[in-house]
Amino acid sequence: MSRKGNDAAAAAGGTVRRATIKDVAEAAGVSRSTASRALTGRGYVATDVRERVLDAARELRYVPDATARYLKQQVSLSLGVLVSDLRNSFYARLAAGAGAAARGQGYSMVLAEDGGSVEAQLEAAETFVAMRVAGVVVTPVSADVSTYLSRHRIPVVEVDRQFAAGDVDAVVVDNHHAAQRVTQRLIDLGHRRIALFIDETTWTTGRERHSGYHAALSEAGVPLDPDLVVSSGWDVEAAHAAAVALLQTDRRPTAVFAANNVLAEGVWRAANDLALSIPADVSLVSFDDAPWMSLVTPGLTAVAQDESALGETAVRRLLERIAAPDSAPLTVMMSTKIVDRDSIQAPAAD
Amino acid sequence: MSRKGNDAAAAAGGTVRRATIKDVAEAAGVSRSTASRALTGRGYVATDVRERVLDAARELRYVPDATARYLKQQVSLSLGVLVSDLRNSFYARLAAGAGAAARGQGYSMVLAEDGGSVEAQLEAAETFVAMRVAGVVVTPVSADVSTYLSRHRIPVVEVDRQFAAGDVDAVVVDNHHAAQRVTQRLIDLGHRRIALFIDETTWTTGRERHSGYHAALSEAGVPLDPDLVVSSGWDVEAAHAAAVALLQTDRRPTAVFAANNVLAEGVWRAANDLALSIPADVSLVSFDDAPWMSLVTPGLTAVAQDESALGETAVRRLLERIAAPDSAPLTVMMSTKIVDRDSIQAPAAD
DNA sequence: CTCATGGGCGAGATCGTTCCCATATGCCAA
DNA sequence: TTGGCATATGGGAACGATCTCGCCCATGAG
Numbered sequence: 001m002s003r004k005g006n007d008a009a010a011a012a013g014g015t016v017r018r019a020t021i022k023d024v025a026e027a028a029g030v031s032r033s034t035a036s037r038a039l040t041g042r043g044y045v046a047t048d049v050r051e052r053v054l055d056a057a058r059e060l061r062y063v064p065d066a067t068a069r070y071l072k073q074q075v076s077l078s079l080g081v082l083v084s085d086l087r088n089s090f091y092a093r094l095a096a097g098a099g100a101a102a103r104g105q106g107y108s109m110v111l112a113e114d115g116g117s118v119e120a121q122l123e124a125a126e127t128f129v130a131m132r133v134a135g136v137v138v139t140p141v142s143a144d145v146s147t148y149l150s151r152h153r154i155p156v157v158e159v160d161r162q163f164a165a166g167d168v169d170a171v172v173v174d175n176h177h178a179a180q181r182v183t184q185r186l187i188d189l190g191h192r193r194i195a196l197f198i199d200e201t202t203w204t205t206g207r208e209r210h211s212g213y214h215a216a217l218s219e220a221g222v223p224l225d226p227d228l229v230v231s232s233g234w235d236v237e238a239a240h241a242a243a244v245a246l247l248q249t250d251r252r253p254t255a256v257f258a259a260n261n262v263l264a265e266g267v268w269r270a271a272n273d274l275a276l277s278i279p280a281d282v283s284l285v286s287f288d289d290a291p292w293m294s295l296v297t298p299g300l301t302a303v304a305q306d307e308s309a310l311g312e313t314a315v316r317r318l319l320e321r322i323a324a325p326d327s328a329p330l331t332v333m334m335s336t337k338i339v340d341r342d343s344i345q346a347p348a349a350d
Numbered sequence: 351m352s353r354k355g356n357d358a359a360a361a362a363g364g365t366v367r368r369a370t371i372k373d374v375a376e377a378a379g380v381s382r383s384t385a386s387r388a389l390t391g392r393g394y395v396a397t398d399v400r401e402r403v404l405d406a407a408r409e410l411r412y413v414p415d416a417t418a419r420y421l422k423q424q425v426s427l428s429l430g431v432l433v434s435d436l437r438n439s440f441y442a443r444l445a446a447g448a449g450a451a452a453r454g455q456g457y458s459m460v461l462a463e464d465g466g467s468v469e470a471q472l473e474a475a476e477t478f479v480a481m482r483v484a485g486v487v488v489t490p491v492s493a494d495v496s497t498y499l500s501r502h503r504i505p506v507v508e509v510d511r512q513f514a515a516g517d518v519d520a521v522v523v524d525n526h527h528a529a530q531r532v533t534q535r536l537i538d539l540g541h542r543r544i545a546l547f548i549d550e551t552t553w554t555t556g557r558e559r560h561s562g563y564h565a566a567l568s569e570a571g572v573p574l575d576p577d578l579v580v581s582s583g584w585d586v587e588a589a590h591a592a593a594v595a596l597l598q599t600d601r602r603p604t605a606v607f608a609a610n611n612v613l614a615e616g617v618w619r620a621a622n623d624l625a626l627s628i629p630a631d632v633s634l635v636s637f638d639d640a641p642w643m644s645l646v647t648p649g650l651t652a653v654a655q656d657e658s659a660l661g662e663t664a665v666r667r668l669l670e671r672i673a674a675p676d677s678a679p680l681t682v683m684m685s686t687k688i689v690d691r692d693s694i695q696a697p698a699a700d
Numbered sequence: 701c702t703c704a705t706g707g708g709c710g711a712g713a714t715c716g717t718t719c720c721c722a723t724a725t726g727c728c729a730a
Numbered sequence: 731t732t733g734g735c736a737t738a739t740g741g742g743a744a745c746g747a748t749c750t751c752g753c754c755c756a757t758g759a760g
Contacts, residue, residue, distance in 0.1 A: 292642035
């Protein structure tokens with residue numbers, strides 16, 4: 001023995017080296033090549049030798065170094081997932097679904113948040129490139145991420161919203177149609193003054209939800225009142241303030257369609273603060289079905305997306321693309337459903 | 351030139367190799383060593399040479415391979431974060447805090463979920479070892495994770511609950527004290543029949559919350575009624591079923607203390623289903639303050655933990671330990687506060 | 701007996717990076 | 731002049747795995 005064993009070093013208080021395949025090979029009295037074959041199961045190894053190697057590996061608690069393996073094979077087993085805000089249940093569930101799908105396929109998930117910032121998103125993308133992840137699932141905030149990652153030959157799937165339609169895969173829902181249907185529902189109940197709360201119309205989500213709302217009104221011959229389309233900010237507070245303002249006007253809407261769960265929360269809080277009764281004084285529907293919407297009274301009628309399925313599908317699509325890098329980009333459309341609860345009813349007679 | 355450039359290869363439809371430091375060095379007309387020095391900023395490089403190298407790197411869109419760097423330096427820049435369930439806002443916020451802190455210190459976060467399963471948790475730990483993460487933050491479900499990771503020389507911080515007290519660092523809250531205070535609050539209002547909903551008393555969280563409840567009752571001389579301590583299962587449905595059963599008995603409790611947000615949701619739903627008014631018919635307090643608790647009417651009085659701070663602190667502690675591997679393990683106690691809302695009041699006179 | 705075949709094993713190259721070391725030059729003090 | 735020091739650069743060896751070779755040995759067919 002030319003070198004002290006690990007146990008001796010440990011007893012001496014020295015730093016314990018992690019066991020490498022070389023240690024395993026020496027302990028089993030074989031070469032590194034043979035040890036590798038025994039451990040990976042590729043190539044010929046005599047059964048007794050294989051046993052010796054496996055025993056040695058167990059004994060030494062050998063865990064192969066994934067980074068070294070990647071370096072040699074140039075095949076990574078981790079996926080990047082990049083979302084806006086984990087505190088938002090929508091993204092949390094999306095990430096949970098993605099993580100589960102990844103794990104199920106033997107991948108691990110590197111998760112990053114960008115808080116909706118383009119720069120933060122690019123920074124995260126750069127980290128993913130540096131880590132040589134096998135692919136990335138992203139809820140994009142600009143076209144730049146997909147472009148950047150594609151340039152670096154990293155497969156991307158856009159999920160929830162789409163900025164690079166046609167260039168990369170995407171998994172989305174039919175925002176236009178769902179928004180139209182739910183607006184239609186309000187119109188059918190007799191509503192004519194229907195407000196839309198929306199944060200952003202430059203993303204596909206916002207744009208399509210807006211157009212769906214618009215389409216439903218047009219089709220019913222209800223004139224579009226620009227004052228009823230409220231572009232509040234991103235967060236609950238902004239939506240809350242905007243809702244308080246709108247709901248206090250003398251000709252307030254009889255119904256509100258909130259284009260996402262954050263906006264719905266703002267409107268809900270505003271109605272509560274103003275002691276307006278939902279749905280008696282004002283009906284409320286939401287795009288996105290957040291957990292709280294089934295807990296409050298009345299429960300909120302909402303367009304529900306299966307966020308987990310969104311994440312899972314995105315990961316599955318990503319792995320398909322990794323397997324077939326040159327196939328044409330696909331946009332997968334997931335279904336939504338309207339969950340009927342008790343936050344909408346016919347408007348009070350004037 | 352002995353080899354085709356990338357552009358030519360791209361034009362020919364061939365696979366484009368990612369630029370390596372060797373490519374950068376050649377493009378700048380220097381050796382790999384010099385290129386490395388210019389890029390990392392360690393060691394002497396003439397200013398004009400540095401410029402040339404940096405230009406070449408930009409030109410070739412060079413992004414250093416983090417795995418290769420790790421292999422050489424044996425210093426990893428990713429952290430493992432292992433939680434039970436991202437769909438639970440508690441864990442989501444914890445993970446968000448951890449991720450933010452990690453990113454702030456230049457680390458990226460590898461996130462895994464174990465769904466509360468010991469085996470899944472160990473599997474995730476094994477992945478972390480294989481990936482050679484610099485450290486792990488975990489909400490443990492057994493002592494095995496910490497033991498396993500420690501054996502592999504990977505620093506661990508237990509967060510929320512503690513299984514390896516004294517052996518590894520931990521970030522927790524004073525469950526006993528907080529539970530005692532909130533139970534005391536109910537007693538002070540005049541409640542004597544106070545139910546405790548709890549899922550598990552083998553974890554520190556459950557055990558301590560139980561003991562705090564117990565302590566408050568003892569101190570007030572209220573006899574402990576074992577029928578009022580409900581060990582329901584993990585999920586909302588189980589808690590809901592148990593709560594429906596309990597709240598229908600003729601001598602139902604005048605107040606319920608739910609030991610976490612999931613149980614609180616079960617109890618809340620049960621009360622609603624039974625048309626019991628909170629707090630008139632039954633008072634309800636929760637350990638954990640979930641987002642929905644401020645949206646429902648009445649708002650739920652709850653013991654609030656700052657989940658983000660929990661995650662951030664755990665990561666900070668982890669990095670401290672990485673910096674000083676031989677310092678004594680520390681248990682950091684975070685504060686809680688009771689947020690008063692409207693779900694508790696004095697019991698109705700018998 | 702020869703030669704092809706296939707099982708079994710090890711030497712050494714390789715992935716992309718860093719880092720130690722050797723070498724070289726210019727400058728200043730002894 | 732010599733020695734020492736700071737600056738500047740390149741050669742080559744790692745890090746830990748995998749993988750391509752090439753070699754050896756049985757076995758069995760011709």
